[in-house]
Amino acid sequence: MDKLKAMATFIEIVDRGSLSAAAEAMDRSPASVVRALADLENHLGIRLLNRSTRRISLTDEGRDYLLRCRRILADINEAEFLLDARRTAPAGKLTVTAPMMFGRLHLIPLLNQYLAEHPGLQVDITLVDRVVNIIDEGFDIAIRIGHLADSSLISMPLGLTAPVICASPALIKQQGTPNTPNDLASWPIVRFNQHHHWAFKNSETLNTENMSLVMTTNQVDTAISSAITGLGVTRLFSYQVAQALEQGQLIRLLPEFEPTSLPVQFVYPHNRLLSYRVRAFLDWAGPQLKEVLKGR
Known part of the structure; x- marks a missing residue:
């Protein structure tokens, strides 16, 4: 018995819904498909399909075996495909x-x-x-x-990125350096998108709707430039404000309260x-x- 061919036949029967449909799709006689399935079941010592005159259905063992057959044949096909494809450039x-x-x-x-x-x-x-x-x-x-x-x-x-709170040096000089998230309650806010709650470590949150909201924007660049001008404190991902932080245009606040990256x-x-x-x-x-x- 060609085991890989028998696995492919079994998959085709399940996918097509009947032995006759599988035989037609594979351009084989119905008798050869029936024989291939019977040989596979005899080899495994289990029944893979429950068969009646109207329908077929997978047994529990057949369902498990089907998943493994798909994985095995997919691995073989992928290995052959990649070996062939690497002879040419991606296109x-x-x-x-x-x-x-x-x-x-x-x-x-x-x-x-x-x-x-x-x-x-x-x-x-x-x-x-x-x-x-x-x-x-x-x-x-x-x-x-x-x-x-x-x-x-x-x-x-x-990699990882974290939501960070940041503000311009001018705004920090005006408002003072916050020690806890609650210290931001009186600060002006530049909010990116509709993120109404700023979550911090230990499940602490700030509802920005209850704060001094001066701008909401769906553009990251707008939030960053507005924060740099001192319009308000903002909360963005670290990769988004990395350049502004490196150049000293923004300063990272409350890093010890940042949530998990x-x-x-x-x-x-x-x-x-x-x-x-x-x-x-x-x-x-x-x-x-x-x-x-x-x-x-």
């Missing part, structure tokens, strides 16, 4: 999405370099400050900041049978972004 269309400022600061420079080295590749990049459903919206890869809620996505960790990661729908252009870019860009975020 085709790569669709990527990322948060706006992260993309502008860190991802686009890498993409520009990668495209210069691989002229057969085309990139479609969307920068947007919302959680994108990459499966429904057709993206190959996304940069995601935060913990994954969707278990169907695979992640490649790149959040993961920055590449995410993609699955790690099996990735196209070579996707796998090649992940393998190339991942280590470089890890190095960038290490210093942020």
Whole structure:
């Protein structure tokens, strides 16, 4: 018995819903498909499918075996695909999405370099400050900041970033240096997006609606520039304000109260049978972004 061929036949039967449909799809006789399934069940010593004249259904053992068959055949196909693909350069269309400022600061420079080295590749990049459903919206890869809620996505960790409170030196001179989050209650606030609550370590929160809110914006650059001018204190991710902090335009406040850092990661729908252009870019860009975020 050709075990791999028998596994493929078993998967085809399940996917097609009947032995006759599987035989037609595989251009084989129904008798040969029935025989292949019977040989596989005899070899394993278990029944994989419950069969009647109208329908088939997986047994509990068949359900477990199906998952392993899919994984084994996917691994084989991926290995063969990658060996073949690496004989040529990455080509085709790569669709990527990322948060706006992260993309502008860190991802686009890498993409520009990668495209210069691989002229057969085309990139479609969307920068947007919302959680994108990459499966429904057709993206190959996304940069995601935060913990994954969707278990169907695979992640490649790149580093960490933390929400930080910062203000201009002039505003701090005017208001005084805060010692606890509650000291910010009388400060003017520049709020990015609709984040009504600023969470701190030990579950302490500030409701920005009850504070002196002077601006709400959906643009990170606007929040940063307004904070630099002294309009108000703001709360953004550390990578977003890294340059302003390094240049002394903003000062980080209450670092001992900052909440746990959040993961920055590449995410993609699955790690099996990735196209070579996707796998090649992940393998190339991942280590470089890890190095960038290490210093942020």
